[in-house]
């Protein structure tokens with residue numbers, strides 16, 4: 775899934791986003807693009823769970839395409 779994460783602006787944000795998704799699904803693959811503030815997430819976890827976890831960490835996300 776591709777996510778738009780508008781509040782992700784620096785390396786720290788990127789690390790938080792990666793850590794949050796890894797905590798949810800250790801096997802997930804996350805490719806962050808800070809330039810477009812998007813992340814390509816490959817995970818078996820439901821999209822709603824990923825979105826909820828990111829929101830809880832202060833990075834509200836929405837599906838992007």
Ligand SMILES: [Cu+2]
Nearest residue numbers: 783784786787
């Ligand atoms: Cu940051």
